[in-house]
Each structure stands twice: as C-alpha cells, then as structure tokens.
Amino acid sequence: MEETVPNRLAILGHPQRLALFRLLMRRYPDRVPATELALALGLKPNTLSTYIGALLQSGLVTQERQGTSLRYAIDLKAARDTIGYLLNDCCRGRPEICTPLTSSDGNLPMPDDKFNVLFICTGNSARSIFAESILRDLAGDRFNVYSAGTRPQSDLNPFAVQVLEHKGHDVSQLRSKNVAEFQTDDAPAFDFVFTVCNQAANEECPTWPGQPISAHWGLPDPVKIEGSDAEKSLAFQQAYGTLRNRMLGFTSLPLTSLDRISLQKALDAAGQTDQKGNPA
Known part of the structure; x- marks a missing residue:
C-alpha cells in the first residue's frame, strides 16, 4: 500500500x-x-x-x-482503500474534520415528513417521467418525487404519455424540467438521487447538499427505437416494466434500519435488474 x-x-x-x-x-x-x-x-x-x-x-x-x-x-475496494489511506491520519487525530466524508456507515435519518427523491435523465421526457409517476403512485405517502433532465425536451414523449395513461397514472401535472430547477437555494433537500439513463450518468453531476444516496438505474432509451408504432410502443412498455419492478424493490427496503453501505449495495443491485426482476 x-x-x-x-x-x-x-x-x-x-x-x-x-x-x-x-x-x-x-x-x-x-x-x-x-x-x-x-x-x-x-x-x-x-x-x-x-x-x-x-x-x-x-x-x-x-x-x-x-x-x-x-x-x-x-x-x-481499490478506490476505497486509496481514499481511506489519505484520510487515515486525519481521522485518527481530528475525526470531526472527516466525519462528513466518512459517515457512509450510518443509517439514513428518518425525515420529518417524507423522503425526497429525484430521477434524472437527459431529456426528462420518458424514463425519468416513468420513474416519477410510478414511485408517486406506489408510495406517495412516503416519498416526495421529482424528475428532471440535463437537456430536457420541450414536450413529453407521446408514447410515454400513452403508456402512463394506459397504466392509470395522472399525467396532467407532468412536464419536462431542467435539473437546474433543483439546484436553487429553495429546492428540496434530496435523500435519494437516481440517474436512469447512461448519458446523464456520464455527464458531470452537480453537487447535491446533504450527501443524498445516489444510484445509477440506466436502461435503454425507448425514444431511440426505430420501426413501427407497435415496436416503439413495446420499447416504452418494457422500460416502464423495468422501472416499476425496480421501484417495487426500492419501496420494500427498510430504508431507516439499513446502514448506508448496505442500502447503497441494495440500490446498486436493483439497478441491474430487468422488468422481470432478473439480472439485466
């Protein structure tokens, strides 16, 4: 070492x-x-x-x-060992200095009201909109749910809207939003931040205050599917199904009793499953 x-x-x-x-x-x-x-x-x-x-x-x-x-x-492990080596002497002598950087083994605190969750993709017109709608309808009593895009579209994708309506979601309040809306002083303090497309995850991510737990739940972009309307619709259905399965797993986790490392591992694993719950 x-x-x-x-x-x-x-x-x-x-x-x-x-x-x-x-x-x-x-x-x-x-x-x-x-x-x-x-x-x-x-x-x-x-x-x-x-x-x-x-x-x-x-x-x-x-x-x-x-x-x-x-x-x-x-x-x-190698990344953790390297960072840990740098912090070792600091934390031995002055642990209060390093507490914000080394607090990953603690539990997620119980929020005063609900957990705040943000889903990010590039266009905020399909996948992140799916995630927002699904989690809100599955567990809106426990989560305040938002979505945004790094380069949002002006309108929601019509195939995405069609799937949401078919599944019984209210789409009247949905809109594409820029992630900058959630980087202001009066924006919610997020407990969880998820990226649901590879392109958004590849970009430099903003610094979120409060050390929210983040995970990458990337899945193929149904917007890029070419072919008949039936083939395009199927791609959106599959994206919806995968996200719903991941959301069911997320909402079943004992969020406040798991330490942050265990919770992070569970969320990382959830991001590797398909619409049937199998490893992607």
Whole structure:
C-alpha cells in the first residue's frame, strides 16, 4: 500500500485520467464499453486506451470481455482503500474534520415528513417521467418525487404519455424540467438521487447538499427505437416494466434500519435488474 497509493494518486493527477475515473464511479456497478467512454469524454480511441491502461495497471479499474467488447468498471475496494489511506491520519487525530466524508456507515435519518427523491435523465421526457409517476403512485405517502433532465425536451414523449395513461397514472401535472430547477437555494433537500439513463450518468453531476444516496438505474432509451408504432410502443412498455419492478424493490427496503453501505449495495443491485426482476 505504501508504494501503490502514491502511484494511484499520480495517475489520478492527470485531468483526463481523473475524468475517466470519475465517470466510471458514476456508472458503478455498470461495466462500460470503451466506445461509450471515448464518446462521453471526447477522446480518440488510442488516447482512451492509454488512459485505461494506466488505471488498469494501478488496480483502480477492472476489465472484462463481453462478446467482442471490452468493458470497464471501477474496482471499488481499490478506490476505497486509496481514499481511506489519505484520510487515515486525519481521522485518527481530528475525526470531526472527516466525519462528513466518512459517515457512509450510518443509517439514513428518518425525515420529518417524507423522503425526497429525484430521477434524472437527459431529456426528462420518458424514463425519468416513468420513474416519477410510478414511485408517486406506489408510495406517495412516503416519498416526495421529482424528475428532471440535463437537456430536457420541450414536450413529453407521446408514447410515454400513452403508456402512463394506459397504466392509470395522472399525467396532467407532468412536464419536462431542467435539473437546474433543483439546484436553487429553495429546492428540496434530496435523500435519494437516481440517474436512469447512461448519458446523464456520464455527464458531470452537480453537487447535491446533504450527501443524498445516489444510484445509477440506466436502461435503454425507448425514444431511440426505430420501426413501427407497435415496436416503439413495446420499447416504452418494457422500460416502464423495468422501472416499476425496480421501484417495487426500492419501496420494500427498510430504508431507516439499513446502514448506508448496505442500502447503497441494495440500490446498486436493483439497478441491474430487468422488468422481470432478473439480472439485466
């Protein structure tokens, strides 16, 4: 560890290698293909390969072949060990300094009223709108639910609206919103923040006050499906079904009795399931 940590810190001292590391942290536990990483960071394939090679050599990132594609993910233990090494002396001598950074083993506090939950995707026209509507109708007595987009559309997707209406949701108050609406001084303090599309998770995320628990629940964008109206409608139905299944799991969790690490693991696992509850 004495030799490994300085090497890791030196590698992360390069701005673009650090950006790659942070992107993979936001996407954890996803394994992300190199082509998507290069596109998200605006890097040439050979440049990305060099940066990935350095992170792999340091042990901060792992590689796995899926079919013909190489995919990459953070080695969370290595990342935790590296950050823990930096904090060790600080927290031994002055634990009050590090408490905000090391409080992940505590329980989620019971809110005075309801838990505040935000779902984010790029357009805020389908997937995040689905998530907002489903959670509100499943457990609106326990959650205040919001959704937003990093680059919201002017209108909700008509196929998404059709699915919601068919499922009995009230769509009259739904609208696409920019995530900036929830970054003002009078915005709700969120307990949970979820990204439900890969593109939103790949972007630099805002700093949310209060250390909300975050998770990535990415799923394919039904808006991009080409074909007949029936084929498009099926894609929206599948996205709705996957999110509803994940929401059922979320609402069944004992949120205030689980420590934050256990709760984070449960939410990460939920983001890997399909509409039938099987691993995606």
